[in-house]
Structures are given as C-alpha cells and as structure tokens.
Amino acid sequence: MKDLYNPNTANYPRLKTDVCFADYDNEYTYTSTLGDAFRFVRLNQLTSRAHWKRFCDQFRYNTDNDTGWRGEFWGKMMRGACFCYSYFKDKELYDVLTETVKDMMTTADSFGRISSYPRDREFNAWDLWCRKYVLLGMQYYLEICEDDSLKEEIIASMCRQLDYIMTYIGQGKKEITKASCHWRGLNSASILEPTVRLYTLTKNESYLSFAKYIVDKGFTDVQNLIDLAFEDGLSPYQYPVTKAYEMTSCFEGLLEYYRITGEEKYKKAIIRFADKVLETDFTVIGCSGCTHELFDHSTVRQANTTNGAKMQETCVTVTLMKFFYQVHLLTGDVKYADAFETSLYNAYLGSFNTEKVIEPQITNTHPTWTMEALPFDSYSPLTSGTRGNGVGGLQYMPDNHYYGCCACIASAGIGLAPKMQFLTTHDGYTLNIYENGTIKTDFGKIEINGNYLIDGKVSVTVNVNEPKKFSLKLRNPSWSKKTALKLNGSPLTINDGYMTVTKEWQNGDKLELEFDMTIRVTRPIPYGEQVLMNEVVWSENYIVPVYDKEDENAKYHLALRRGALMLGLDDRTGKSPDTAVSLKLEKETVTEYSLTTAPYPHILALELTQTDGTKLTLTDYASTGKRWDIGNKTAVWLKTK
Ligand SMILES: [Zn+2]
DSSP, rough: GGGOTTTSTTTTGTTTTTTTEEOOOOOOEEHHHHHHHHHHHIIIIIIIIHHHHHHHHHHHHHHHGGGTTTTTHHHHHHHHHHHHHHHHHHHHOOOOOOOOHHHHHHOOOTOOOOOOOOOGSSSSSSHHHHHHHHHHHHHEEEEEEEEOHHHHHHHHHHHHHHHHHHHHHHHHSSGGGGGGGGGGGGGHHTTTTHHHHHHHHHHHHHHHHHHHHHHHBBBBOOBBBBHHHHHHOOGGGGGSOBHHHHHHHHHHHHHHHHHHOOOOHHHHHHHHHHHHHHHHHHHTTSOOOOSTTTTHHHHHHTTTTTTTOOOOOHHHHHHHHHHHHHHHHHHHOHHHHHHHHIIIIIHHHBBTTTTTOOOOOHHHHHHHOOOOOBOSSSSSSSBBBBBBOOTTTTTETTSOOOHHHHHHHHHHHHHHHHHHHEEEEESSEEEEOSSEEEEEEEEEEEEEEETTTHHHHHEEEESSSEEEEEEEEEEETTOSSSEEEETTEEEOOOSEEEEEEEHHHOTTEEEEEOOOEEEEEEEOOOOOOOOOOEEEEEEEEEEEEEEOOOOOOOOGEOOOEETEEEEEEGGGGGTTTOOOOOOOBTTTEESSSEEOOSOOOOOOOOEEHHHHHHHEEEEEGGGGGTTOOOOOOOSSSSSOO
C-alpha cells in the first residue's frame, strides 16, 4: 500500500497531477529547533498508551451521546503520529500505533460501524466528522504499516465503515449536508477526503460515486462553496459559512478528488481558495481568524486590539500547513512553501506548551478533573495578550480526563515539516526548509548545517552514492531581498522563488547560502472602503451580514520580521507589551540591534535601540508568553503610541 504514496514507483497515481512528491522512504534527523519539537511531541503525547486507550474507549462506549466530538481525538492524533513516524522510524512508536489501530478495530459494532455516537443519535452534529478522522487515521497508518495481513484487515474495516455510512447518507437518503446541525453541513462534507483515498486503495466505484455526490453538493446546504471558490469573487470570510478549518478540510478532500478525476475546474477552485486565504485571511504569524475560529478578514483586522482572546486557533494553523503543503505538491509554487514556513516557525511553535502549564480554565472551572497539562495551546494573541485562553474543543471523558481539538491535531504540524522540507520532482528535488540535520534519500544524503534562524547562513552538502545528474531547487524565501548562493565556492545566479542548480552531482558538492536577515517593519493594512463580511453567531449557524470593524488603535502598531521569525515582546524582558515602543527605524528597517539573551528559553533574542537611546529586548514570537498567565503578556503587533 505504501507504493501508492511513493513517487519512486511507476504506478504512483499523483505522477499525472502533481509537480512535487513526498518520498516516504526518506529518513530525517534534525539537530536543532525542529528536532527538539519532535522529541517533545513524542514524549508528551505520541507514545502515551493511556491516551490511545482512552481515545479508543470513546468509540467503545459511544460517549458522544451528548453530540460531542470526543471521536475526533483518535484520528487526529493518529494522523500526526504517522507523519512523525516517518521522521522517527522508531520501533516503540510503531508498536504503540499498531496496538491502537488494532484496538480501534475492536470497537466496531455488529454493523461494522465505528462511531463515538450511539446508533439512535448517529448522523448528526460531529458524528461524520469524527468518523472521517477514524478513516484518515487508519489510512495514514497504512502508509507506515509493515504487516500485509493487518493492512487487509484495516482496509476491510474501512470499507465496512464507509459502506454503512453510504447505506444511510446520499442521494434520496439523508443528505450529507443535513447530517450535522452545525455549519450547514460543512463538517460532515469533509468526509470527502478519506472517501476518495479509500477509492484509490480499493478502486471500488461506489466510493467514487459517493465522492462525486459530496462534491456536487458543494459542502453546505446553503451555497456551493466549490462554485464560490471557482468564481473567484468572494473571499472565504464572505462565504455564508466561515468555519476555517472545516472549510479547509473540505478543499483538501477536493484536492484528492481532483487527483483522481483530473477535472480542471476543481484544480482552479482549490488554488483560488488557497490564494484568497493568503490574500485576505493570513496573519503575520501564519494563521487565520481573529474572531474565534472563523475566516474573518484577518489579514486586515489582525492589529485590532478589539479582537478578543480566542483567536488564531492551532487547529487552523495546522490545517493550513497541511493544505498549503498539498497545494504546493500540486503546483510547486514557492508561495505555499513560504506560507508553510511562516506558520511553522511562528504560530505553530508558539502553541507548544513547553512550560507544561495546566490551562487556567481547567484549574478554575473544573478543579475535580484529573489535572494534566496538554502539550499544545489552542489560541495565539497578536496584540498585547496572554496565551492559555481556554482549551479549544474541550471535552471531558468519563474517566475524569479531558482533552481538546488543538492538542490532538498539533502533532501533524511537526510531522509535516520533513515532508515539506525535501520533495521529489519530475527531474530532481526541491529543498524548502533549511533546518539543520541529515536527509537520507535514494541517491545518498543531504546534510544541512548552519544557523538559518539566527544568522541566515546555511551550507547544504550533497552526498551521492555515485555521480548523478539532477536538478536541485533551493527555496529563496520571499522575505530575503538579497540572497547569495555559492557552489563549491563559486557564486551562482540568484532568482526569486527557486534557485535551480542542475548538474552531475559529485560526492561532497557543497552549496553555501546566505539569506537577508534585515529586520523589516510590517504595518497594518488600512481598511479603506468598508468590506461586507458574514458574522456567524457561535453554535447557532445564524448568519448576519455585517461590515468589518476597524479599531482606531490598530494603526499605532507595527510588527517586525527577521528571516523566518516574527519578533515578539514578552513582559519577562522587563517591558510590557501594553506600553508603547519607540523604535529607531531607517526606511522601515531596524538597523541598530545586536544579539542578546532573554530570561526564558528562546530561539533568537535581539536588543534593539529605541529613539531615546534605551534598549528593547525582543525574541522570536514563538518563545514568548509561555507562562500562560496574566503576568506574562506577549505581542507580535507592537504598540507604538
Ligand atoms: Zn482546535
């Protein structure tokens, strides 16, 4: 089954539709930031047998009889765990995942149904959404599974699950968009992705018909969102339903559907949707949504001080990373790799609960629950605020434990990093991320050394088992306005986007890159003419058209980027983000600064000179605010007045 996902095999189905491919045989070792992040996730989440057992039990005992979403936990975490396995390739993780996938199959009832909802309440609320995650979790496990008979068992289980669903959902039955009381059916329609993937595995035509049925419905019962994206008029925040990661998940399913059908309309709709998100709903840290978990014109409203505490959801960050990775595979366009990197090093790493804080909401409101720190936070502040503003998608489970949506999905973020880092193309390879470490691949290995996040200098050594001709594309990030590249000491021509080096590679060929690490100012985008958007009143799906609201204070903020990192102000440096900074700027860049240290773990710390001669310490935004309490404010949008 693994062959289906390996570009080195001739029957790889994506060869016709995609530009880049992740090679599942590659092996990665990271020696810096992302290596630490991987080990954190492995230790604090993925190898915990208690978690896996608990998440399976939600299906065994149908605990979502209160229309909950406990059933999403297993599949979300399984997907991330399988991605991470492709990095670790360690036996313990493999054994844990194999045990839990077998355990999950034992929760099927006599109909073959695996659902966290009892039968008399099925096909409502989050039931299909949760079943989608079970199917996806099993499908991603298949990519790492070494046991052929177990693979057959899993595929048979998935077929029984989907066959049961198709008995009750479809044309002339209960409509997919009516199989949920939320988001006009958007969450249920996202079952498109595993449906198409199961068709790819089995070639069972009824699954393709079911996929077509979902695509023809256009994801909601109020409007066809595929048509809206294809027509390219409205932006996602102006759609009648705006729930960000459910919608993105549907478009990921559409991308799988396009790969099977080759229908150009769908490719255009996917790319237009991705580009509208980047244009109108992508913040400086690489997430969407300033009001709860919705597309809401956040590119423009991100410096508003009126946005509230629940914003920039980690589920949205991770889903966007996965979606941009997929659109990058489809198009090879560097802008999606740039976006992925922004999300990875800023919003995503920021969500890691490295201080193991127990969410204040839990200690205050549910003191009798079993106290356990979740490995990830759910929301990220942009203007002055704190982390730790509630467990997104909080669910209590009968054994007195709790978990949340963001905590479960987040392992997929780090698991995607090696996939995105080094991709196979039709005539060679693409290197997208310059994290230190080694990539073992079919021709030999690539070694990356340097200090990409700190001084922008990176060396890439190509080790080949025997001389081999291929093109190596090196990403030139859009933030680097002046890049230098040398091959074995000789300067090469620089291009925007990708710098392609085509040659017969010899063992030990060395590329040296130097990126532009100028600290650049970003200012809020003026609102200009008021823009109509849809406001969705939480949980009732009641849609009210309103005008986007500008905050008078927004314009007195600025954000600073240095390389891949956004800079943040943490009050542990002695300066509160509630007070104004007064930076010495030259042509919207910071010229007077030096490397320093800060009183908390960080990737980068800088001391900047202010106009009155005083010093201001900033670190990478992802490392700020990690105490999650009111005494530890952070901001990426710095107040200037
Ligand atoms: Zn979430």
